[in-house]
Amino acid sequence: MLPSRMNRPAVLLCCWLPLLLVTTSAADQQSPVVVTTAAAGELRYLPLISVPATTLSLGESRVSPRTPGFIVQLPVRVGDQIKQGELLAELDCTTNLSQQREAEAARESAAAQLNLAQRQIRRTKTLREERNISEETLNQRETDLETARAELNRAAAVLEKVRYDVLHCRITAPFSGVVLERLAAEGEWIAPGQPVVRLVDTERLEVSAQIPLHQADSLIQAKQLELLTDGESYRLKLRHLLPLVDMRGRNREARMEFTGNSALPGSSGRMQWRADEFHLPADIPVRRGGKLGVMLEQNGSARFLPLESALEGHPAAIDLPPETRIILQGRQKVTDGEKVQVSAGKQDAP
Numbered sequence: 001m002l003p004s005r006m007n008r009p010a011v012l013l014c015c016w017l018p019l020l021l022v023t024t025s026a027a028d029q030q031s032p033v034v035v036t037t038a039a040a041g042e043l044r045y046l047p048l049i050s051v052p053a054t055t056l057s058l059g060e061s062r063v064s065p066r067t068p069g070f071i072v073q074l075p076v077r078v079g080d081q082i083k084q085g086e087l088l089a090e091l092d093c094t095t096n097l098s099q100q101r102e103a104e105a106a107r108e109s110a111a112a113q114l115n116l117a118q119r120q121i122r123r124t125k126t127l128r129e130e131r132n133i134s135e136e137t138l139n140q141r142e143t144d145l146e147t148a149r150a151e152l153n154r155a156a157a158v159l160e161k162v163r164y165d166v167l168h169c170r171i172t173a174p175f176s177g178v179v180l181e182r183l184a185a186e187g188e189w190i191a192p193g194q195p196v197v198r199l200v201d202t203e204r205l206e207v208s209a210q211i212p213l214h215q216a217d218s219l220i221q222a223k224q225l226e227l228l229t230d231g232e233s234y235r236l237k238l239r240h241l242l243p244l245v246d247m248r249g250r251n252r253e254a255r256m257e258f259t260g261n262s263a264l265p266g267s268s269g270r271m272q273w274r275a276d277e278f279h280l281p282a283d284i285p286v287r288r289g290g291k292l293g294v295m296l297e298q299n300g301s302a303r304f305l306p307l308e309s310a311l312e313g314h315p316a317a318i319d320l321p322p323e324t325r326i327i328l329q330g331r332q333k334v335t336d337g338e339k340v341q342v343s344a345g346k347q348d349a350p
Contacts (some may be wrong), residue, residue, distance in 0.1 A: 032339035035330030037297045041322025043063045044278035047315045049218060053209035053227055053256075053271035055263045059175050059201030062183065063088055067096065067165040068191045071184055076197060078182060082173045083095045089184070098167050103159035110152040117141070117148040165329035175202045205262050207236055209271045210251040214311065216241060222273035225256060229269025236271065279315035287333050292316065295327040297340055302327060304336040 043256055069091030076088055121154035124141040127133040145257055147196040161232070181198035184190055219225075236256040245252055256271070285292045285307060296303045310316035325342075329335065334340055 002044045003218050007160075031300075032120070032300070032341040033330055033334050034343055035302075035327045035334065036343045037299065037327050039322060039327055040280075040318065040320045040324040043280055043284065043326060044318060044320075044322075046274045046276075047279045048216055048272055049275055050270045050272040051209050051211060053071075053207050053228070053269060054231070055265055055267045056206050056208050057201045057265040057268065058204040058206060060180075060199070060200050061174060061176065061201075062195035063171060063174065064193050064195045065089075065091060065171050065190055066168040066192055067091065068189070069093065069096070069169060071186050071188050071190055071196070074182065074184065074186050074196070076179050076182070078179055080179045081202070082177055082179060082199065084173055084176045086173050087170060088134050088173055089171040090200075091169040091171070091190070092144075093166055096162065096165045096169060100159070100162045103155065103162045107155040109157050110148070110155040112147040114145075114152045116144075117145040124269045145246045154166040171196055173199060173300045174202050176203050177223060200265060202265060203259060205265060207256040207263075207271065209254050209256070210246065210249060210285070211241070211254050213245065213250055213252065214309070216252055218263070218275050218277075219273065221255060221276040223276075225271060225273050226272050227256075227269055229263050230262070234261060234263050275317075277319070279317050280326075282313055282315050284326065284328075284331075285310050288336065292320070294318070295331040295334060297325040297327050297342060300339060302334040302336060302340050 038176065071089055072092050073090040076082060082088070110160055121141045121144075122139050125132060128135070128138050177199045180200050181196050183195045183197060190196065207232075218239065222238070225238065227234040227236055235258070237259050239255045239257045242253045242255070280294065285294055286304075287293075288304045288306075291306040292312065293304050293306040294316075305320075307316045308319065327340070329338070329343075
């Protein structure tokens with residue numbers, strides 16, 4: 001006999017209940033995800049950071065005379081290595097020497113006038129004490145003395161200037177360097193400020209490099225800096241990290257000094273140093289919920305650990321105990337909290 005319409009829901013519930021229990025039981029017994037792991041101590045490393053760098057000279061000068069004249073000697077040529085104080089060019093100094101002799105004679109004359117005025121003032125004071133001369137005459141002698149002293153000072157200043165001009169008839173190197181260009185020739189009349197040679201400093205050198213913002217702290221903490229250029233390696237030390245950020249590249253300029261041998265001015269290469277904290281390879285982090293991090297295996301479950309400073313495609317800094325187990329194979333598909341089973345096979349670190 002068919003069940004009545006009132007008993008039909010009870011019959012349906014009785015039919016579906018066993019199937020529901022079987023499905024729930026199968027879900028509870030779902031197999032965990034098989035993964036492989038490796039210890040953080042096997043994966044972490046101190047990455048070698050490298051940025052472009054250029055050697056700069058702190059001195060490049062267009063050397064010019066300080067007095068006018070004809071160039072009578074220009075012994076240097078392009079490429080010559082010049083020491084500080086060596087001759088670059090020499091001017092005809094005939095006029096300056098004549099002016100020096102004239103100024104020396106004027107100074108001697110002024111010195112003689114001062115000597116005479118000093119004797120006269122002493123004599124006048126004696127006569128004034130004896131009341132054999134007027135107060136007005138004494139005042140005149142004192143005025144003459146001050147005038148003679150001022151004239152001597154003026155003559156000495158003129159002589160100093162003329163001697164300065166004579167001294168600078170010889171144009172010398174302000175620093176040690178290499179002649180890059182001759183800008184005048186023998187026989188030319190040259191005026192103050194008109195360049196004779198172009199000289200670049202080869203001793204006072206610095207290295208300039210653009211440092212990404214996320215690597216600035218690493219550079220400051222670096223124990224050893226090296227410049228690699230033309231197959232050679234040069235030791236450096238950080239002089240200053242400029243407190244400015246380039247708006248286009250989001251970099252900060254760093255200036256380094258050579259601690260030993262130095263590269264040639266203008267040479268380009270790579271500056272490199274070891275990071276001061278451990279990193280994971282760039283392909284280990286995974287993205288979950290918009291954040292980059294690593295999948296850890298803890299007591300048979302996957303745990304997602306975000307890495308706040310991680311950047312896509314870059315090695316990620318970590319601060320984990322060496323024994324921490326990091327999921328390798330299977331890390332892309334497991335989720336936080338999901339059950340995992342570590343493969344019994346060999347755990348190979350990438």
